[in-house]
Amino acid sequence: GVFRSLPALxxxxxRCLVLLRPRASRLVVQLHCKYGITRTxxxxxxxxxxxxxxxDTQRCASSLxxxxxxxxxAVVHFPQTLAEVTLGAxxxxxxxxxxxxxxxxxxxxxxxxELWLAPDEFQAVAVVPDSRITFxxxxxxxxxxxxxxxxxxxxxxxDAPGRPAIFTLEDPLMEAHLVLxxxxxxxxxxQPPAANGISHAPAPSDDFADDLESYMVAMETGSYGEDWxxxxxxxxxLRTPRPxxxxxxxxxxxxxxxxxxxxxxxxxxxxxxxxxxxxxGPSPAPSQEVLAEDSDGEC
Amino acid sequence: xxxxxxxxxxxxxxxxxxxAADHNEIYLxxxxxxxxxxxxxxxxxxxxxxxxxxxxxxxxxxxxxxPSLSSSSRIVTHDIPVRVIPRRLWNDFREPSVPDFDVSIYxxxxxxxxxxxxxxxxxxxxxxxxxxxNGEMNLKIETDLVSVTTHFKNxxxxxxxxxxxxxxxxxxxxxxxxxxxxxxxxKLQQLLAGQQVNPTKALCNIISKRxxxxxxxxxxxxxxxxxPALA
Numbered sequence: 377g378v379f380r381s382l383p384a385l386x387x388x389x390x391r392c393l394v395l396l397r398p399r400a401s402r403l404v405v406q407l408h409c410k411y412g413i414t415r416t417x418x419x420x421x422x423x424x425x426x427x428x429x430x431x432d433t434q435r436c437a438s439s440l441x442x443x444x445x446x447x448x449x450a451v452v453h454f455p456q457t458l459a460e461v462t463l464g465a466x467x468x469x470x471x472x473x474x475x476x477x478x479x480x481x482x483x484x485x486x487x488x489x490e491l492w493l494a495p496d497e498f499q500a501v502a503v504v505p506d507s508r509i510t511f512x513x514x515x516x517x518x519x520x521x522x523x524x525x526x527x528x529x530x531x532x533x534x535d536a537p538g539r540p541a542i543f544t545l546e547d548p549l550m551e552a553h554l555v556l557x558x559x560x561x562x563x564x565x566x567q568p569p570a571a572n573g574i575s576h577a578p579a580p581s582d583d584f585a586d587d588l589e590s591y592m593v594a595m596e597t598g599s600y601g602e603d604w605x606x607x608x609x610x611x612x613x614l615r616t617p618r619p620x621x622x623x624x625x626x627x628x629x630x631x632x633x634x635x636x637x638x639x640x641x642x643x644x645x646x647x648x649x650x651x652x653x654x655x656x657g658p659s660p661a662p663s664q665e666v667l668a669e670d671s672d673g674e675c
Numbered sequence: 676x677x678x679x680x681x682x683x684x685x686x687x688x689x690x691x692x693x694x695a696a697d698h699n700e701i702y703l704x705x706x707x708x709x710x711x712x713x714x715x716x717x718x719x720x721x722x723x724x725x726x727x728x729x730x731x732x733x734x735x736x737x738x739x740x741x742p743s744l745s746s747s748s749r750i751v752t753h754d755i756p757v758r759v760i761p762r763r764l765w766n767d768f769r770e771p772s773v774p775d776f777d778v779s780i781y782x783x784x785x786x787x788x789x790x791x792x793x794x795x796x797x798x799x800x801x802x803x804x805x806x807x808x809n810g811e812m813n814l815k816i817e818t819d820l821v822s823v824t825t826h827f828k829n830x831x832x833x834x835x836x837x838x839x840x841x842x843x844x845x846x847x848x849x850x851x852x853x854x855x856x857x858x859x860x861x862k863l864q865q866l867l868a869g870q871q872v873n874p875t876k877a878l879c880n881i882i883s884k885r886x887x888x889x890x891x892x893x894x895x896x897x898x899x900x901x902x903p904a905l906a
Binding site for chain 2: 450453455484485486487488489490491492493494496497
């Protein structure tokens with residue numbers, strides 16, 4: 377709601393300050409506008425249980441990269457109400473997208489749409505022949521919209537069915553990872569793979585000084601504090617509807633796992649943005665203590 | 676609704692084998708929304724192929740070849756499930772015969788009719804269509820608060836060749852006397868809203884208080900709508 381109307385903001389706002397007040401559980405967005413007007417929004421937040429999942433795009437057997445526009449033009453042929461889509465590697469290096477029909481019973485009733493893309497429509501294709509994964513189309517459309525708006529190519533890393541698929545976007549200022557669960561091969565009778573590397577982050581210590589200036593300095597230099605003040609909140613709500621866009625840290629999450637109260641299969645949780653700015657600027661304020669290094673070690 | 680298209684006008688290639696030599700027809704039942712969605716994909720297509728297939732179940736396979744920047748085209752296929760109607764039920768789907776109508780009259784400009792009906796739709800659920808053999812037609816609505824009538828004149832009446840005198844009821848009629856039927860206004864509005872292009876000929880036949888039968892002729896397509904009268 378704060379950033380709803382981009383054209384209006386571009387006209388009136390000169391500077392925007394985003395500040396976290398963990399002790400008060402508030403995210404403060406301050407818009408410094410023309411004519412000396414300052415609009416302050418205090419957004420309440422609730423901290424969620426943190427799952428520290430590990431995923432490694434290097435471990436994915438297959439990957440492909442295409443301009444967002446090509447993929448967006450492809451998904452337009454599928455009905456808006458379709459829940460899942462299957463991406464497959466076919467003969468001749470071609471890539472297919474096919475609507476996924478959940479029940480056998482629906483096969484006789486539902487319309488099935490299939491689209492084939494030639495390998496030269498992609499910037500890079502390195503896929504296991506005949507490999508195939510099924511994931512949520514709605515979320516895929518979401519990241520495609522963002523990718524198209526940013527005019528960035530989208531890379532898809534995937535492995536065997538059941539293992540997560542990772543969609544990544546990169547530009548000099550930002551790196552985005554979307555991790556989606558994929559459906560298990562129906563022929564396989566094994567349980568979903570145990571969540572690899574899921575662990576709970578230790579309760580963070582509370583030495584973040586509620587200090588506007590030092591926080592601003594920290595933001596500008598690209599080093600980030602790990603301190604979240606408030607104790608871990610109760611179980612994840614079932615849906616995280618909005619990506620946490622201003623989150624400077626790179627936290628990964630995985631869908632399934634043995635954790636009780638795990639969110640339902642096939643729902644995506646969060647979109648992660650990491651700042652890849654080098655921390656070669658002025659040294660961070662002494663109150664900042666980095667508890668977890670950026671996993672990509674960008675520096 | 677009944678619509679007839681001539682194969683040659685729409686398809687470059689057409690191959691079909693019906694059930695038997697003397698019954699060279701195939702009757703399929705499908706959800707129109709599926710076909711409409713599939714054809715939407717084809718709006719900027721290089722080529723479209725429609726095939727009847729039977730893998731897990733009978734399907735109409737619509738293959739669309741789309742232009743793409745790469746060397747080979749993009750191919751999208753839509754498998755639309757259909758139900759093949761057995762021969763014993765074919766009689767249910769025969770072209771309805773033109774009923775023994777009381778009055779037949781050419782319609783006014785569809786655009787005009789559409790805007791009149793759209794406004795009337797806000798006031799009433801039903802509309803009365805009345806016409807006579809003197810080229811006059813009225814569209815009437817009546818509610819507790821208001822009654823509105825739109826008059827059309829000089830529309831002309833189509834000359835139906837009398838066969839075995841079956842149209843005699845129409846010919847005996849007094850030219851000025853009106854024949855009417857009350858129908859659901861939404862159905863009429865949908866019919867009119869669906870017309871994208873002005874038809875070459877548009878007329879309606881009214882059977883007093885029973886049915887209004889609309890016939891719209893485009894160059895290579897004929898559309899017939901039957902709207903039953905409300906009680």
